Amino acid sequence: MDCCSHEKASDGALNVAEALVSDQQNAPAPQDDPEHACLTCRGASRPVTRKTMLLMLKPELFDRVDDGEYRFCTSANCRIVYFTERGGSIFMTEDLRVRVGLKECEGEIPLCYCFGFDEVGVREEIARTGRSAIPQRIAALIKQGMCACPERNPSGACCLGEVNKSIKRLAAEMTVLSQPV
Numbered sequence: 001m002d003c004c005s006h007e008k009a010s011d012g013a014l015n016v017a018e019a020l021v022s023d024q025q026n027a028p029a030p031q032d033d034p035e036h037a038c039l040t041c042r043g044a045s046r047p048v049t050r051k052t053m054l055l056m057l058k059p060e061l062f063d064r065v066d067d068g069e070y071r072f073c074t075s076a077n078c079r080i081v082y083f084t085e086r087g088g089s090i091f092m093t094e095d096l097r098v099r100v101g102l103k104e105c106e107g108e109i110p111l112c113y114c115f116g117f118d119e120v121g122v123r124e125e126i127a128r129t130g131r132s133a134i135p136q137r138i139a140a141l142i143k144q145g146m147c148a149c150p151e152r153n154p155s156g157a158c159c160l161g162e163v164n165k166s167i168k169r170l171a172a173e174m175t176v177l178s179q180p181v
């Protein structure tokens, strides 16, 4: 299997940027203007479709979904996942069938919902090779039309931005840990 073949870092970075551009529909940037802020943490949010919500929420909660325009709170420290700007029903992390990776800091932390990459895999790869090629692998799969972010990711959006952020954070943590005391 050739899934781990090494590309030059610059090529890899280009692929990720290209994939994000070609996948703009699935990757709306979070908006942090006050008009769209989370009602609790006042942080940035992005619009989420009713279909994504119905796929993510526990079925017994469906009748709490009202007809407002729902948004996904992107703050790591806020337990609210879905809210409406007009203050209708809100849904918290425990209301979903899946763990919201960007709001968790222990246990199994999913990073990419379409292809199943998680923090454990990233840590292993960085420990082994000093870097992670997961963004390039995700970018290649997106280009092949393989992603299903609106159906798989609680935010309804492409995971690449979050994956890149997590890899940077994990790499920095691991560098600190591996330095001699």
Ligand SMILES: [Zn+2]
Binding pocket: 038, 039, 040, 041, 042, 043, 073, 074, 075, 078, 079, 080
């Ligand atoms: Zn929030």
